[in-house]
Structure formats: structure tokens, C-alpha cells
Amino acid sequence: MGRNCNCLPELGDHIFCKRKGGLYYHHGIYVGDNMVIHLAGKAKKLQPPNSCQECKNKGVTNGEMAKICLDCFLRGENFFVYEYGVSYFKHKTREMGTCSFFAARPPHEVVGTAAHFLERDGFGGYDLFANNCEDFAVYCKTGLSGSHQVMGRIKRLGLLFPFGLVVAIPTALGYSIAKFITDIRRSHSPS
Ligand SMILES: [Zn+2]
Incomplete structure (x- = not known):
């Protein structure tokens, strides 16, 4: 697990925190200025905007994309920093969805990509098996997509229920193919 402290994230950090007591993690890009x-995600469209003063002054909502303050993002949880460029061995020993082999791009490029998605075209529909919050953050950091959180869940499902593998393998395969297609599509759009 990445850094966990009371200090502020650094510009362009991919941060994540617990949701629903650790049932899953929510991910975002720290773009500075708190x-x-x-x-x-879709559910957020139906909810009223955050009532906090900071979000009122500096927040932006565009479809399923949003810029909110750190406190509203964390909802009282601590943040962790997703690590990039970790070794194969370290990656294998860590919970999936907390780090990546791939090197991170420079902070200003990460922030620029996140702002681009917020201001212009969004990141497609929020979908656990297609474009999720982790995908978005990983994509901003690396220019690559692929959610380890979802793949980790499929792996755990397979361990818990041997028969689950029968479902998990085609699902993972379908997921990879869908990813491949969206990667190709995205590589043609400006970032
Ligand atoms: Zn706020």
C-alpha cells in the first residue's frame, strides 16, 4: 500500500481511499490547490453537488467527471498514494489495484490529462468492467488503461469458488478484449 499520512498529496499523485469500509477503493488524481x-460515476449525476464552500468555489462537474476538494473525496478516510514503476517482485506481493509496473508521466502531464477529460470529453460511461475510477487515474498517470482492482476481484472470486473460474476466465478474456478496443480508440484521441 502506498503512503498514508495526514500530509497533502503531491501534484499529479494518483490517490485512493476506502469506500464502504474497505469494500472497494475510490481513485482520483490530485491536481493541486486541495x-x-x-x-x-453515474450515481453521482443524481446527487446534489457537494455543499462545502471549497467545492462551491472551485469544484467542477461535467457529466460523470468531477473536480472536488480533497475532504469531499476522502469522506473522512485517509488517502493512499498509488505507486508507479514498482518492480515485478514488489508488484506480485502487493494487493492488486495499489501499484503498477508502469512508469508515471511527469506531474504536469498527469494533471493536464485529468483536466482535459474533465473539461472536454469525459472518460466514457462509468462501468466496473470498462471505464472505472481506477482506470481513469491509471490512464492519466501512464497513458495506459487496465484496472488491476477489477482483475484482482476476478482472481479472488476464482480462489473462493473454484467453479467461479469457469465464469472468471471468459469474463477476464472479454474484459481484456474490451480494453484492447478502448485503448486503440483512445490512442487516436488527443490527451
Ligand atoms: Zn468539498
Whole structure:
């Protein structure tokens, strides 16, 4: 697990925190000035905007994309920093969805990409098996997509229920193919 402290994230950090007591993690990009850009998801469209003063002054909502303050993002939880460029061995020993082999791009590029998605075209529909909040953050950091959180869940499902593998393998395969297609599509769009 990445850094966990009371200090502020650094510009362009991919941060994540617990949701629903650790049932899953929510991810976003720290863009400075105490603000986070994240893929909020469909459910958020129906909710009223955050009533906090900071979000009122500096917040932006565009479809499923939103810029909110760090406190509203964390909802009382601590943040962790997703690590990039970790070794194969370290990656294998860590919980999936907390680090990546791939090197991170420079902070200004990460923030620029997140802002681009917020201001222009969004990140497609929020979907656990397609574009999720982790995908968005990983994509901003690396220019690559692929959610380890979802793949980790499929792996755990397979361990818990041997028969689950029958479902998990085609699902993972379908997921990879869908990813491949969206990667190709995205590589043609400006970032
Ligand atoms: Zn706020």
C-alpha cells in the first residue's frame, strides 16, 4: 500500500481511499490547490453537488467527471498514494489495484490529462468492467488503461469458488478484449 499520512498529496499523485469500509477503493488524481479530479460515476449525476464552500468555489462537474476538494473525496478516510514503476517482485506481493509496473508521466502531464477529460470529453460511461475510477487515474498517470482492482476481484472470486473460474476466465478474456478496443480508440484521441 502506498503512503498514508495526514500530509497533502503531491501534484499529479494518483490517490485512493476506502469506500464502504474497505469494500472497494475510490481513485482520483490530485491536481493541486486541495482539489481532486475523479470519475465520479453515474450515481453521482443524481446527487446534489457537494455543499462545502471549497467545492462551491472551485469544484467542477461535467457529466460523470468531477473536480472536488480533497475532504469531499476522502469522506473522512485517509488517502493512499498509488505507486508507479514498482518492480515485478514488489508488484506480485502487493494487493492488486495499489501499484503498477508502469512508469508515471511527469506531474504536469498527469494533471493536464485529468483536466482535459474533465473539461472536454469525459472518460466514457462509468462501468466496473470498462471505464472505472481506477482506470481513469491509471490512464492519466501512464497513458495506459487496465484496472488491476477489477482483475484482482476476478482472481479472488476464482480462489473462493473454484467453479467461479469457469465464469472468471471468459469474463477476464472479454474484459481484456474490451480494453484492447478502448485503448486503440483512445490512442487516436488527443490527451
Ligand atoms: Zn468539498
